[in-house]
Amino acid sequence: MSLYLSHFGLQEYPFSLTPDTDFYYHSQPHQEALNVLLVALRSGEGFLKVTGEVGLGKTLLCRMLLEALEDEAVTAYIPNPHLSPASMRLALARELGLNPDDELSQEQLLQRIQDRLLLLAREERPVVLCLDEAQQLPEATLEAVRLLTNLETEKRKLIQVVLFGQPELDERLARPSVRQLRQRITFSYRLRQLDADAIAAYVRHRLRVAGYRGAPLFARPALKALYQGSFGTPRLVNVLAHKALMAAWGEGEDQVTRRHVRRAIDDTEGARQRTLARPYVLAACAVGVMATVALLAGWFGLQGVRP
Structure with a gap:
């Protein structure tokens, strides 16, 4: 696990679940x-x-x-x-x-x-x-x-x-x-959940406290996926971000991508997965809804009833 820290230039683990006031983010x-x-x-x-x-x-x-x-x-x-x-x-x-x-x-x-x-x-x-x-x-x-x-x-x-x-x-x-x-x-x-901008700032804050000083470690799509998968809940963000860092480290990558966060979400019970469906899946769902609406409209027309 020491390689996890040295690989990303961290002095300590940034997403520990222990309530540490040093990592408090003023949301x-x-x-x-x-x-x-x-x-x-x-x-x-x-x-x-x-x-x-x-x-x-x-x-x-x-x-x-x-x-x-x-x-x-x-x-x-x-x-x-x-x-x-x-x-x-x-x-x-x-x-x-x-x-x-x-x-x-x-x-x-x-x-x-x-x-x-x-x-x-x-x-x-x-x-x-x-x-x-x-x-x-x-x-x-x-x-x-x-x-x-x-x-x-x-x-x-x-x-x-x-x-x-x-x-x-x-x-x-x-x-x-x-x-x-x-x-x-x-x-x-x-208390309420954090929004997407606050989650991104929260991640950057914890990385900075942990000693990270390099280029953005989480790509923008990865931060968006963290927000979607965590419901804006800081504890879930910590779990997902830690697992995503582990996934990136395991592949020898220097930046966490959306794919790494998706892997973390798939591995985490309680994380939101359906909002992260691939574009073609969402497109297929949209086509299905439109087809259903068209069929209903046609049926109403045959019955002489205004939809």
């Missing part, structure tokens, strides 16, 4: 979401929400938010919130620097958390809790999170919560049983 949707979160948190809002389909970069956005807040807030990050209320409180306590005894009751644990939050409030250090994959939160844990935001001074909340989740999170929050939490969400943002 319009992600920058809008980050700006909304920062403005809302700095104004003291208690509950925020970001949703988006799988692979759109919610975890990376979450890490960028934590990085942006590093010098102005105490942050707590729980990446897998499929936890019971007790486990969630224990995880939060540890994120806040506490070392709770396993023999503590839930009431004692909650009191330790509240005392810590009050101390941080006196030091004018806001606390932000980020819950990733929040669509997995059990309903009882959602309620426990809501109750945490009841902790407040006369002027502000002791803890602010940001939920990151897939669209199923919105379905969960639409239930009547969690309407109290839903009403507390003051700001939300829905």
